[in-house]
Amino acid sequence: MADTETTPISGTVTLNSADNIRILLLQLPRLSLRLIILIIIVFGLVGAAAIAFDSRLSFTEAPFEAMSFAFRQLWPFAIGSFFFVLFLMLITSMFKWNRFPEQNKIVTYTATELGMTTTDAAGASIHVPWSMVRKSRRTSSYILMETKPGAFRFAPFSAFSADDGERLWQLVRTHTPAK
Incomplete structure (x- = not known):
């Protein structure tokens, strides 16, 4: 396992x-x-x-x-x-x-020890390694990450179960500077 x-x-x-x-x-x-x-x-x-x-x-x-x-x-x-x-x-x-096409509004977030990958139903995806995240912060609905070039990436907690949402925040917090 x-x-x-x-x-x-x-x-x-x-x-x-x-x-x-x-x-x-x-x-x-x-x-x-x-x-x-x-x-x-x-x-x-x-x-x-x-x-x-x-x-x-x-x-x-x-x-x-x-x-x-x-x-x-x-x-x-x-x-x-x-x-x-x-x-x-x-x-x-x-x-x-x-x-915006409906297919692009259906988004899958996958976080690993290497970073977070965001993929939409149309097949477009972006991978953000944790080393590229300048700072992260948690709101009641989202995890917000600001990348070093200045772009914002976010992951809504509504995409995850309550346990996975908490695990995701712990993973983000251990790999990025939290605000």
Whole structure:
């Protein structure tokens, strides 16, 4: 009989739109931070250009007043842009999910001592060795893994029995840095 530690942990689930939205929301803090930095840079440059063409204000004579003026003029557009882009991300994600073939939504997860393999019903698969996982974390519904290149991989607990879900988390935790 095989040892339980070397027995692959396997589970299958049909992913739904709620999984799609949850994964997007779990990635939202990282995406939001990048978006905020981008908006600050863009609107900072727009503000600087606007001040350069405004003869009443000069960076060289009153830099703080000039930037304060630009901030007062542009902050509603920056905040509006932030929420508009988040809304577009959500709508785009839902639209792409609805166009996704049903065969690709039926996913089998297999974890071994070497890594995790994700295979869909259409035959596409990806193997992520544990050495490529930068950090892992557990939520009530998922095990999330961030790879070293920055991609997210996840395994829903609904794909596994309760015992296998716990065994999977122990396996992930022993091979990856947990958060």
